[in-house]
Each structure stands twice: as structure tokens, then as C-alpha cells.
Amino acid sequence: MTIDQYINSSIGRKTVMAATGLFLCVFLIEHLYSNLLLLFTDGGVAFTEWSHTLVHSMLIRLIEIFLFLAIVLHVVQAIYITKQNRESRPVKYAVYKVDQTSSWFSRNMGITGSLIFFFIVVHMWQFFVPYRIMDTVGGEGQTNVAQTIKEAFHNPWFVLLYVGSSAFLAFHLNHGFQSAFTTFGMNAKKYKSLISLFGSFFAFVIIGLGFSIIPILFYFGIAGKTF
Numbered sequence: 547m548t549i550d551q552y553i554n555s556s557i558g559r560k561t562v563m564a565a566t567g568l569f570l571c572v573f574l575i576e577h578l579y580s581n582l583l584l585l586f587t588d589g590g591v592a593f594t595e596w597s598h599t600l601v602h603s604m605l606i607r608l609i610e611i612f613l614f615l616a617i618v619l620h621v622v623q624a625i626y627i628t629k630q631n632r633e634s635r636p637v638k639y640a641v642y643k644v645d646q647t648s649s650w651f652s653r654n655m656g657i658t659g660s661l662i663f664f665f666i667v668v669h670m671w672q673f674f675v676p677y678r679i680m681d682t683v684g685g686e687g688q689t690n691v692a693q694t695i696k697e698a699f700h701n702p703w704f705v706l707l708y709v710g711s712s713a714f715l716a717f718h719l720n721h722g723f724q725s726a727f728t729t730f731g732m733n734a735k736k737y738k739s740l741i742s743l744f745g746s747f748f749a750f751v752i753i754g755l756g757f758s759i760i761p762i763l764f765y766f767g768i769a770g771k772t773f
Contacts, residue, residue, distance in 0.1 A: 556630065557729075563623040564726035566616040571723065571748070573613055578756045585763065590692025590773035594684075597691050601678065621663060628656040658718040665711035672698060692773055699764035709758045716754025720746055 552558040580600075583593040600606045676683040677691050684691050698704050723745035727733070732741065763769035 564729040566620040699761045712757040719749035
């Protein structure tokens with residue numbers, strides 16, 4: 547089997563989706579670290595300086611290219627696999643039996659993934675584009691990036707969208723993280739329970755709670771008092 551045939555096979559597509567998904571998990575950890583800098587009582591200096599460092603790093607620029615490619619590949623493979631699964635789905639009775647033994651989130655990864663992708667677009671339009679492309683944020687005499695985020699987190703609708711998207715992301719990761727390791731063959735009983743436990747902790751506590759708590763603290767005025 548050639549590389550092209552493997553990539554276009556069912557297992558090949560799942561492998562690509564698993565690999566890009568784990569790469570995106572690494573990005574989420576870095577992004578969460580950046581966001582946690584907003585909680586420092588230094589007037590947003592640590593977050594602003596860290597953002598400035600990332601913007602002017604050639605390595606980060608290269609990683610961003612891989613990041614965007616990973617997002618596109620992950621979405622494309624997810625769409626194809628979902629379509630393929632629907633076309634090969636057995637009769638309704640069998641589907642009903644599957645529904646009894648699986649969660650709604652595991653059966654609807656496409657829906658949660660679409661909602662997360664929508665949030666990514668909104669998030670980039672609100673922060674990435676003004677700061678990185680339009681140069682309307684962060685310049686001399688302009689609102690710095692920390693202040694821009696603080697203003698956004700005082701909007702109840704954006705906070706609700708952010709927290710809701712973080713919750714969907716957590717459920718999406720909870721299933722996807724474990725599925726990725728299964729795709730890579732790590733599905734033995736001695737690994738499965740550990741991966742399941744770590745995956746749930748990573749998804750719900752580190753990512754879900756980690757990202758959700760920041761806008762909540764800003765909205766209620768607990769964070770961001772110094773800028």
C-alpha cells in the first residue's frame with residue numbers, strides 16, 4: 547500500500563485525525579498558559595509581553611502554519627469519516643442498540659466539532675485579526691491586547707459563548723483523546739483505564755475548567771482590576 551492509498555484509507559484518515567487532534571491538544575495547553583497570565587496582578591504586563599514575544603518569533607510563525615493546517619486537516623478528515631460512517635450505518639435497530647451503549651457526545655462529534663470551529667472563527671476575528679493582521683490593537687496609543695480581552699469578557703453574551711464553547715470542547719476532547727490513543731493501538735486493558743482517566747481529567751479539569759474560569763473571573767470583576 548502506497549502512502550497516498552494509506553492516507554485515503556479509513557485507518558489512514560483516522561490516524562491523520564488523531565495526530566492532528568493531539569497536536570491541537572498541545573496548542574490548547576500553550577494557549578491556556580497564555581490566558582492564565584491574564585490573572586496576574588501586574589496590569590496585564592506579563593500577558594502583553596508574552597503575546598509580543600510570540601508575535602515576533604519566527605518559530606511560532608512556522609508553528610502557526612502547521613496549526614492552521616492541522617485544524618483544516620482535522621476538520622476535513624472528520625467530515626469525511628462522519629459521511630462514511632453514515633453511509634455504512636446499519637439498520638435502525640442496530641443504531642438503537644448502539645445508542646444505548648454510547649453517549650450523545652461520542653455519537654455527535656461532528657456537531658460538537660462544528661460548534662467549536664464556529665467559536666474558533668469568532669475568536670480569531672475578535673482577537674487574532676485586529677492584533678496580528680489589522681494592527682489596530684497593541685500599537686502605540688492603541689488598546690493593548692490584555693485590555694481588549696478584558697473588554698470582551700465584560701460582555702455577558704461573549705462570556706456565555708466562551709464558557710459554552712469550552713464545555714463543548716471538554717466533551718469533544720474527552721471522547722477524542724481516548725479515541726486517538728485507540729487509533730494508535732493503545733487499547734490494551736492495562737492502558738485503557740489510565741488513558742480514560744487522564745483523558746477525562748485533561749478534558750474537563752485542565753481544558754474545560756481552565757478556559758471557563760478566566761472569563762467568569764473577569765466578568766464578575768475578580769480578575770483584571772489592575773488594567
